[in-house]
Amino acid sequence: MPADGGIGASPKRREDIRFLTGTGNYTDDINMRGQAYVHFLRSDVAHGRINSIDTSAAEAMPGVLKIYTGDNFRDAGSIPCGWQVTDRFGEPMKEPRHPILAEDKVRHVGDPICAIVAESREQARDAAEAIDLDIEELPAVVDMKAALEPGATLVHDDLADNLCFDWGFVEENKEAVDEAFRNAAHVTSVELINNRLVPNPMEPRVAIGDYNRASGDSTLYTTSQNPHVIRLLMGAFVLGIPEHKLRVVAPDVGGGFGSKIYHYAEEAFCTYAAKDLNRPVKWTCSRSEAFLTDAQARDHVTKIELALDAENNFTAIRTDTYANMGAYLSTFAPSIPTWLHGTLMAGNYKTPLIYVNVKAVFTNTVPVDAYRGAGRPEATYQLERVIDKAARELGVDPIALRRQNFVTEFPYATPVAVEYDSGDFHRLMDKLESRADFPGFEARREASRAKGKLRGLGINCFIEACGIAPSNLVGQLGARAGLYESATVRVNATGGITVMTGSHSHGQGHETVFPQVVADMLGIDPSMIEIEHGDTANTPMGMGTYGSRSIAVGGSAMVRATEKIIAKAKKIAAHLMEASEADIELKDGQFSVAGTDKSVAWGDVTLAAYVPHNYPLEEVEPGLEETAFYDPNNFTYPAGAYACEVEVDPDTGKVTIERFTTADDFGNVINPMIVDGQVHGGLTQGIGQALLENCVYDKNGQLLSASYMDYAMPRADDVPFFSIDHSNGTPCTHNPLGVKGCGEAGAIGSTPTVVNAVVDALKSGGFAVDHVDMPVTPHNVWKAMQNSGQG
Incomplete structure (x- = not known):
């Protein structure tokens, strides 16, 4: 060998x-003989009633083959959601229709209204400008809490309100959790925002539909992370094509981070139009379109509370979260704030009682779904921020507080329905402490102070659940596919x-x-x-x-x-x-x-x-x-301990990451170099969320951060050289390779580490700041300092 x-x-x-x-052979590299091109005319208002669409002038323009509207698809199925959540009262979530093209109403900026198929992209775009739309603009609802108020504008007229579901987990724990808080020696709470993100993979989405009249076979070429699932969802639930007559091909894919898991309306349209016109039909998404059409991510508003006894043992955790679904339910959207979030609220700690409440809300914004980590970054961020704040309130070392409450015996059944099969959280922390040079931190802090900067140290421990399984369990939880x-x-x-x-x-x-x-x-x-x-x-x-x-x-x-x-x-x-x-x-x-x-x-x-x-x-x-x-019989449970050192300029609020150290448990590692690359990428994306990225809508539902001019992506000079280690793995006990997964760890563990470090830096400068919401931009940090005064 x-x-x-x-x-x-x-x-x-x-x-x-x-x-x-x-x-490489990406989807946009594929061009078929005789192919036509589609351009989607999209809504420029977040909420409106479609009174009329006049396509006559556009249809007469050169090169135009056909113009489609929602009327062409009223008999087609709805773009399906792949996970059904049952609320805490035993009722299924509300699941409104998600049409291929808007029918009667538009519900977010970018909602497709018409599809123009022409001999060239340019002809299709020109024709779109000739379509006469009569849309009555309606009030938009963007803020999740406002969306739930009585009398709020309805995103979907056929629903009584904008609440998709009100989920409680574990519901039978609720009274015991409340009692634990009443009896607690100390309670820490923090309200925080998990900011909305745009995934921004390098390669925008592309779809090419093709139809073979001789065989009756349809083929879709698409930028997808799971072509078999697209074939199942689109064939069975949207277009009614038997699977043996439908082929889905995903060639080289230039990044996804979750945004290319889902079945999108453009894929269904191109497949349908290819058969209808008996020629290939191609759509290539522009970067501007991607901001308005790719499923976005995160967007939670949470209050988390931690109860401790007189010896500083964790006794209970209670959270209340508002989770934005956007205008429609994307493929896996309901599972993200529920089963991929609530089940991770135990973290690395042996907290005996946990209750998680999530209210999922429809708003006039782009649909939200999974993005690198999918629910686990949100849970880790909440948990590690409240633990760090508790340590400050109690005047104890944040590492010691975590160590005191670590799970130490495996397998360990958490109070939120998962069982960790292996791990060694103390060993991970030992490795972190040895690599991050904590004893030398004070000297580095003094050196920063001499330059007029505030230096902070943030630490974080996390665990995640990977390889979602088994099928019989997730089926009981609402998954509509095997895993x-x-x-x-x-x-x-x-x-x-x-x-x-x-x-x-x-x-x-x-x-x-x-x-x-x-x-x-x-x-x-x-x-x-x-x-x-x-x-x-x-x-x-x-x-x-x-x-x-x-x-x-x-x-x-x-x-x-x-x-x-x-x-x-x-x-x-x-x-x-x-x-x-x-x-x-x-x-x-x-x-x-x-x-x-x-x-x-x-x-x-x-x-x-x-x-x-x-x-x-x-x-x-x-x-x-x-x-x-x-079909696995359990999740895998990677874990890690991270440390970050930042410098904060007290005059401007600018944050610079100076050092970042990781110690991860990925079980057995197949290719260390590739694992290193996955961790680097995850850390960079998490740092992007912590410092830079923020998807912002105004009160009318207009996307204000709709290009790279307004949406800040991390660049090379925003991150340090990472010091990473994954040599302390404990093998997974239930798969034949003993592996655990590494792709999302960096994005999960980095955000609270960075924010903890920023808060520590501000505290060191005498500012009475307990929390700064992400992204911790210079403006947000400066504002926090001004509002706090000197502590």
């Missing part, structure tokens, strides 16, 4: 050869292998990491293994890539399929060597008979499988190909 080959090695990413040389993963391992006659997986890469390095797993099991070189993904026509049904599930769920499916390959290959090898199957061993690509010098090579066995001249046909059929579906 080459030193750079198997599990634990760090070979360079093989997919980077095409990405770095400009030979397994699949793999087919096809061995060729000469020993090369093609692995077809339901997981799909949008930057994670699947084509490098997955071969490492299979190669390690077989003892062959990873270069002999190719990965196929992203095409429903040649990959087994899978749930795609999100929630740090690729290696834990997708990789485990590959292990199970490869185990079947090995079992069959041993039967063939035993026959070739005239030995007992029980005595066959596989090591370094050689099958041998235990205790003898008899052996046959991997290639000899694979050739025999396809050229069965000397073959146990009565026992084993020819060929060497196996499929496995893997």
Whole structure:
């Protein structure tokens, strides 16, 4: 086995050869003979009644093939939501219709009203300007609390109010939690905002619909993290296309972060129009459109309370959250503030009683859904901010307070319905303390003070739940799809292998990491293994890539399929060597008979499988190909401890991150280099939320941060060189690889670490500031200092 080959090695990413040389194949690179182009005419008001649409002038313009309105799709299905939440009173959430094109009303700026299909993009755009719209603008509702007031403007006229659901978890804990707060020796509370974000992947969305009149088959090429799910949702629930007549292809995908999980109306439209016009139809999203159409993220307003006894043990946690759904329910939106948020409110701590209330609200804004971390960053931010504030109020060391309350015995059943299978939070903190040089902090603080700056130290501990599972559990919680993963391992006659997986890469390095797993099991070189993904026509049904599930769920499916390959290959090898199957061993690509010098090579066995001249046909059929579906019996639980040092300019409020140190538990690590990259990316996105990013609407529902001129993205000079470590992993106990997932950890652990550091810096300067809402921009920090005065 080459030193750079198997599990634990760090070979360079093989997919980077095409990405770095400009030979990748993204959806917009696909152009089909005779294709037409679509332009969507979108609402420029957040809320309005459509009185009339006159397309006659536009239809007569050069190149225009057809103009579609909501009337063309009244018989089509609604864009589906993939998760149903039941509220604390036992009632299902409100689930209003989400049309392909607006019907009767528009409900957010960017809501598509008309689709103009023409011979060129330019002709489609020109025609859009000739459409005469009569829209009666209505009052918009943007603020979540105002949306729930009596008499508030209704986003959906067929609903009694704007409340999607009022969720309580764990409802039977509520009275006991309230009693614990009445009896507490100390209570800390903090009100905070988890700011709304725009995902902004490098590649905007693209959809190309194609129809084969001879076969009756439809094909959609799209920028998707899970093409099989798009095929299921769009085919079964929107357009009524049988799955065997619908193919969805997602080629190279330039980033997603969650925003490309969902089924979007543009995908359904292009698929429909291709059949209707009998020619390919292509839509390419502009960056401006992406700000108005890609599902946005976060947008929670929360009050969290922590109760402690006289010995500073945590006794109860209580939270009240308003979660913005936007104008419609996106695919997984209801699960984010509920099951992916409430179940993580225990964090790393053995708090015996927890109650989480979430009110999900419709507003006249872009729909909200999962974004890197999806619910877990929101839970961690709340929890770690209130713990840090409690430590200050009690006058105790924030690390000591956390250590005192750490979970120490595993498995550990939390009061919020999940069971941590493994972990060692003290060891993570030990590693953080040794790497972050806490003893030297005061000297660094003095050096900053000498420059006129305030230096702060923030720490944070977190745990997350990855690889959402198992299917039977999430089905009870409202998931409308299974959450397994699949793999087919096809061995060729000469020993090369093609692995077809339901997981799909949008930057994670699947084509490098997955071969490492299979190669390690077989003892062959990873270069002999190719990965196929992203095409429903040649990959087994899978749930795609999100929630740090690729290696834990997708990789485990590959292990199970490869185990079947090995079992069959041993039967063939035993026959070739005239030995007992029980005595066959596989090591370094050689099958041998235990205790003898008899052996046959991997290639000899694979050739025999396809050229069965000397073959146990009565026992084993020819060929060497196996499929496995893997449905985990639990989440995986990565954890971490992070430290951040910032400098704050007291004259301007500007925050600069000086040091950032991490200690993560990802279980067993397949490729350390790729894990490093995933952590770097997650940290940068979390720092972006903490310092810079903020999606802002005015009171009329107009998006004020609708371009990079107004929406600040992190750049290289906004982040330091990170000091990261993931050498202290505790293996997951319930998947065959012992892995836990790493893709979202940085985004989950970074936001409270940065804000804790900023508050510490302001405190060191004598400012009576207990909290600064994200993003901690110079203006927000300066305002907090002015409002606080000197403490």
